[in-house]
Amino acid sequence: MCENLCTSLGTLTTTCCTMSCIKARFLSLLDYKTEKYLVAKNKKVGILYRAIQLSIIGYLIGWVFLRKKGYQEMDESIQSSVITKLKGVSVTQTLESGLMVWGPEDYVIPPQLFSFVSINRPAQSDKRNATKRHFFFSKGSMSGRCLRDAENSTGTCEIYGWCPVERQLKPNGSLLQNAENFTIYIKNFIQFPKFSFSKSNVLETTDKSYLTKCRYDEQLHPYCPIFRLGDIIKRTGHNFQDMATFGGAIAIMINWDCDLDKGYAYCNPQYDFTRLDISVSNKSIAAGFNFRHARYFKNSAGESFRSLFKVYGIRFVIMVHGKAGMFNIIPTVINVAAGLALMGAFCIFYVLYMNLFKFHYYITTSDFPVL
Numbered sequence: 001m002c003e004n005l006c007t008s009l010g011t012l013t014t015t016c017c018t019m020s021c022i023k024a025r026f027l028s029l030l031d032y033k034t035e036k037y038l039v040a041k042n043k044k045v046g047i048l049y050r051a052i053q054l055s056i057i058g059y060l061i062g063w064v065f066l067r068k069k070g071y072q073e074m075d076e077s078i079q080s081s082v083i084t085k086l087k088g089v090s091v092t093q094t095l096e097s098g099l100m101v102w103g104p105e106d107y108v109i110p111p112q113l114f115s116f117v118s119i120n121r122p123a124q125s126d127k128r129n130a131t132k133r134h135f136f137f138s139k140g141s142m143s144g145r146c147l148r149d150a151e152n153s154t155g156t157c158e159i160y161g162w163c164p165v166e167r168q169l170k171p172n173g174s175l176l177q178n179a180e181n182f183t184i185y186i187k188n189f190i191q192f193p194k195f196s197f198s199k200s201n202v203l204e205t206t207d208k209s210y211l212t213k214c215r216y217d218e219q220l221h222p223y224c225p226i227f228r229l230g231d232i233i234k235r236t237g238h239n240f241q242d243m244a245t246f247g248g249a250i251a252i253m254i255n256w257d258c259d260l261d262k263g264y265a266y267c268n269p270q271y272d273f274t275r276l277d278i279s280v281s282n283k284s285i286a287a288g289f290n291f292r293h294a295r296y297f298k299n300s301a302g303e304s305f306r307s308l309f310k311v312y313g314i315r316f317v318i319m320v321h322g323k324a325g326m327f328n329i330i331p332t333v334i335n336v337a338a339g340l341a342l343m344g345a346f347c348i349f350y351v352l353y354m355n356l357f358k359f360h361y362y363i364t365t366s367d368f369p370v371l
């Protein structure tokens, strides 16, 4: 505009004029401009506008700040270690084995990495040998020699295997009847590296006898890491004796959800127990858990023997999850700015473009609006 005016003047005057235009433009960069506000004097529009504003403020305070703690910096990379120890003694009297005393060294498999408690185990001793068996359901490798029984038009083939072949015994009750009173000590150490924070689930006390006396209780002893086996199964909603007969798998989930602004004492583990080998419908044919293992020995004549055990028991899977949060100015500023921007954007969008209730605004030089 300024430049157009200059061109209509004489050559010398044009140069002077252009110079002053450039100067004026440069100086205008240093001006401070404000927005122009329009006031819509309409109650319906005003109420709706305030309602949108209030709901955005409510969302910002209630959801972003109180619920999601948007003012905190989060660390979800929990580092953890779990050590377990199982204790309990049981006495059994069976025809096969007579009187037996069972300690953790007998029923915890493997002993140093506790993951399985065998509660039931039919056992048999057998000897390596070649034996004649029916072809189907063979328990060994075929030797290649077979005999045909012409009379009955049947036959038997020889296999290499352990004698006698395994009998399919089904357990009819748990062997270690009092296994539900056994106790598990779960020692868990965690760290949140971003905040150099570490803690354990064991009560910090100088009373050395605390662990021998306490049992975990959500209300009374939340810092006692010793759990009764029966209580764990009960908290999964299943019956211990049912589970002890055919075995099963239990997940022990330890969750650390720590608000470090509240302080060290408020960062505590939450335990959750779930049965893993069963579906919600409870109709799974895959329920239960067992495996076979053998102990080998030789007699004085050098013949190989083994005792074969099919053990039914409970497998424990321990999972540790966690996150920690601590106040930090950066997420706070980002969330406040995002909330304010959202509020501004929503309100402008609503008033100018949505035309929700079919209002028509006429911008006049005098009062606004005219409906």
Ligand SMILES: Nc1ncnc2c1ncn2[C@@H]1O[C@H](COP(=O)(O)OP(=O)(O)OP(=O)(O)O)[C@@H](O)[C@H]1O
Pocket (backbone or CB within 6 Å): 085, 086, 087, 183, 184, 185, 211, 212, 226
């Ligand atoms: N499964 C458990 N049930 C009950 N108490 C337990 C269990 N495991 C450990 N404790 C007790 O907790 C305490 C700490 O156990 P920790 O394994 O750290 O020490 P320890 O002296 O090696 O234990 P212990 O020799 O008695 O097995 C000990 O007093 C121990 O007897």
